[in-house]
Every structure is written in structure tokens, then in C-alpha cells.
Amino acid sequence: MHVLVLGCGYVGRELGRQLLDAGHDVTGVVRSETSAEAVAADGIEPVRADLTDPGAVSTLPDADALVFAASAGRGSVAEARSLYVDGLRAIVSEFEGREFPPDRLLLTSTTGVYGDHSGDWVDESTPIDPERPKAAVIAEAEGIVHRSGIDGTVARFAGLYGPGRYRIDAYLDSVTAGWRNSVHRDDAAGALAWFLTEDVAREETVLVNDGTPVDRWVFADWLADRCDAPEPEKLTVEERLEGLSESASLRVASQKRCRNDRLLELGYELRYPSVYEGYEPAIDAYRRGEEP
Numbered sequence: 001m002h003v004l005v006l007g008c009g010y011v012g013r014e015l016g017r018q019l020l021d022a023g024h025d026v027t028g029v030v031r032s033e034t035s036a037e038a039v040a041a042d043g044i045e046p047v048r049a050d051l052t053d054p055g056a057v058s059t060l061p062d063a064d065a066l067v068f069a070a071s072a073g074r075g076s077v078a079e080a081r082s083l084y085v086d087g088l089r090a091i092v093s094e095f096e097g098r099e100f101p102p103d104r105l106l107l108t109s110t111t112g113v114y115g116d117h118s119g120d121w122v123d124e125s126t127p128i129d130p131e132r133p134k135a136a137v138i139a140e141a142e143g144i145v146h147r148s149g150i151d152g153t154v155a156r157f158a159g160l161y162g163p164g165r166y167r168i169d170a171y172l173d174s175v176t177a178g179w180r181n182s183v184h185r186d187d188a189a190g191a192l193a194w195f196l197t198e199d200v201a202r203e204e205t206v207l208v209n210d211g212t213p214v215d216r217w218v219f220a221d222w223l224a225d226r227c228d229a230p231e232p233e234k235l236t237v238e239e240r241l242e243g244l245s246e247s248a249s250l251r252v253a254s255q256k257r258c259r260n261d262r263l264l265e266l267g268y269e270l271r272y273p274s275v276y277e278g279y280e281p282a283i284d285a286y287r288r289g290e291e292p
Contacts, residue, residue, distance in 0.1 A: 003196065004063035004102075005029065006051055006091065007070025008039050010160065011108060014189035015067060016044040022197060027061060052087040057094050065104040065196050066095060066150070068141075077133040084141040092148045104202070105150040106192055111158050111181060111207065113139045117256040119179060124205055124262055131250045142205065151202045153195050158183045158209035158258050161275070166282040166292045168223065174233035175220035176240040179213045181258040184272040194268045201266055211260035212274035219275060226283045 001024045005012040008028025016026040020043050028039040029047050036046035049056040051070055068088060072080040088107075095101055113136075114122050115129035130136040145152035161167075162185030183191075191208045195201045220232045241249050264270075272278035282292030 001025070001064045001196065002027070002062075003065045003067060004060065005044075006060075006066060006068045008035070008044065008046070009069065009071060010162075010165070011157075011185060011188050011192070012067065012069040013039060013042055013044070014185055015069070015192050017042050018189055018193045019196070020044065022193065024197075027063065029060065051091065052082045054090045054094070057087075057091050060094075062098060062100050063102050065106070066091070066102050067106045067108070067192060067196075068145075069106075069108045069192075072134070077137065080134045080137045084137050085144065088141050088144050092144060092150070096149045102150055104196060105145055105148060105152045106195060107141060107145045107152065107154045108188075108192070109138050109142055109154050109156045109205075110135065111156050111209065111256070111258050112251075112254070113142070113156065114256055116250075116254040119255040119257060121257045121259055122207075123259040124207060131254065132247050134247075146203070146205075153201045153203070154205040155188075155192060155195070155208045156205060157188050158207070160185055160188060161278065162186060163292070166279065168227065168279075168282060168286050168292060171220050171223050172227060172229045172232050174235055175216050176235045176252060177237055178216050178252075178255050179257050180216050180219060180275065181209050181213050181256070182275050182278070183209045184278045186271050190271060191263060191268050194266070198267060204262075206262050206266065207258055207260055208263060209258045209260050210270055210272060210274050210278070211258070211264070213257040214275055222276070223279065223283070226279075227286055 003026050005028045008030050019026050026044045028044040029049050030036050039046040072083050113128040113130045115131040130139045142154045158181035224231050240252050285292040
């Protein structure tokens, strides 16, 4: 199987590595030369292209499966729309019209599309209600995938963590009350690989998370104890909201707990069933004075 990873970044590169290990061919689409070099170092065939440029998209190679894992990062809402809506729509149109169109199209989405549920549980049957503008854009992207002529799968990721994204120092400084829903990078990529290699989740939306929401205050105290550090400052949501922008306020105030029943029903076995297991390698590195 040849997989074209559109946006071969934090999750995309790990997906590429896992697919290569399983004997598949992977091409990773990136924008910069630096990213291309990093992708090539992993053994992934790099292609430089701007996914918001239809002309560049037309030059991309054929593939058996597309994985749209691009990120607009901290860009504006307009930039997010250019990528997730205009760019994705152009990609779908391009590949639908090819002589040999791909068999699968996967989109990496976010549980942010649910909005606030006051700490209640959410799953695939829960109606989405995106409050933040970027989450609304991504919800629109989900619709593009499901309306496409290619069998689509939407993977809604909870908060990503893993190498380079443990943020231990931040947790040991101060922590805001609320629920943390998480998925380790290796499981985020692993779930995508599972959908493709096991040929499951066609025309589905699946929540990709560890299914073990944790109380942030409790987790932070556990982390401090494991790191031989003082207990961090505890902030209420109301205290944290002071001085934040509207978008940041919506993110902090949004509370929900994410289930992963469907992911497990599809046969995926988590490498890290909770952040407690997922943080152990980082804690060991931290205690050695290394960057986790």
C-alpha cells in the first residue's frame, strides 16, 4: 500500500515510521526544506508542496490512501480555512478525478468540535457544537471528507502529547482545574495506521483518545511527586480566565470527558492506556536532567 501523508509533521511522521515498519510505502508532503530533510531521515519519501495551492496539489503522486494530517498551527482563522476547507476541497477534487483515485481518505480532526459539555461524557453519537472559530473550520473539513467520493474516515484526536510535548515544567509550575483528555502521539499515529492496514472505520468518525480522562489537579500532584518537585500552584477556571482572549477563554472553560469505546471495538490496542503510563519515559528523562 502506498500512503500519501499530507502534512507530515508531529503525528504524520510517526504514522509514516509505523507504516514503513509494516512494509508499506510512504510519501510525506511538507512545506519547508528543513521538514523535508527530517522526513527523509526517517526513510519517508519527501515531497515539498503548499497544500493551499491547487497547482502544487496537482503534481502530487497517486496513492492508495491519503491522510490529511496538516496543521494550521497558531495561524489565523482565515489561514485555517485556507488549509482545512479550501485546500482540502481542492485535494479531494484533484484525487477524485484521477484515473486511479485513492481507496481511502483519512482526516485528523479534534475533540474541540464538541465544544463545552460541562464535564459530561462524549462519544461519536454526541452532536458537535464547536465554539471556537478554528474548531468550526475543522468541523467543516469533516463534512468535506464524508461527502467526498473517496471512503472517508475522521479521527478526532484528544490532546496530543509525547516526545517534545510533555510540558512537564509547565505542569509543575501551575495547573488549572478541569479534565484532561489525552492521546499519546504513538497511539494517535497507531490508530491511523490501524484504520488503514486493518481496513476498518470506513465512512466513520472515531474518537482517538486513551479513554481515561484525568483530573488536572490530581495528575499535576502525581507528576510533582514522581519528579520530586513541590506541588504546583492550583488555579480555578475562573482564576485562569482573567486576562485571556475570547478564544483562549473558550478553550480553558470547555470541559468534557471523551470515551474511546469505538476505537477499542475496532480492535486497536493502546500502547499508553492513560497519561500515567504515557508520562513514565518523560519522568525518567526529567529525573536524569534530560529533555523529555
